[in-house]
Amino acid sequence: QAIDDDCNQTGQLLAAMLDWPQGTFASRVQLEAGHVLVEREVDGGLETLRLRLPAVLTADLRLNEPRYATLPNIMKAKKKPLEVIPAAELGVPAGPPRLKVLQVQEPPPRAGGEKVESVESLVGKLRHAGRI
Numbered sequence: 001q002a003i004d005d006d007c008n009q010t011g012q013l014l015a016a017m018l019d020w021p022q023g024t025f026a027s028r029v030q031l032e033a034g035h036v037l038v039e040r041e042v043d044g045g046l047e048t049l050r051l052r053l054p055a056v057l058t059a060d061l062r063l064n065e066p067r068y069a070t071l072p073n074i075m076k077a078k079k080k081p082l083e084v085i086p087a088a089e090l091g092v093p094a095g096p097p098r099l100k101v102l103q104v105q106e107p108p109p110r111a112g113g114e115k116v117e118s119v120e121s122l123v124g125k126l127r128h129a130g131r132i
Helices: 010-018 071-079 119-129
Strands: 022-032 035-042 045-052 056-059
Touching: 010 022, 010 056, 022 045
Parallel strands: 022 056
Antiparallel strands: 022 035, 035 045
């Protein structure tokens, strides 16, 4: 599941930052010497891309069957040590954060729905509320 609300931004932004080729919505992946074949579904059928490696790929739901963690394996994972590696050891340059959180607040509560008698009264209410 994408962290960008399934807007297909994360993979494309990462590929742009790294200046690597990208294959989005991959439903089949085949590795070759120095290249990868990515099959993806488009409106007109299937499209196959041949990308040089390294590349950024994003997966379609048909790429694999998900494996779900069982309760015993979850409990075992909790006991495993978690190694924390500083970013500098991985070659990631340090620097000021690129984003700054200015404010976080809850959205206003939603108002209840309202029934209307006709389309004309609906349009009138929407105009009065400034929606159209």
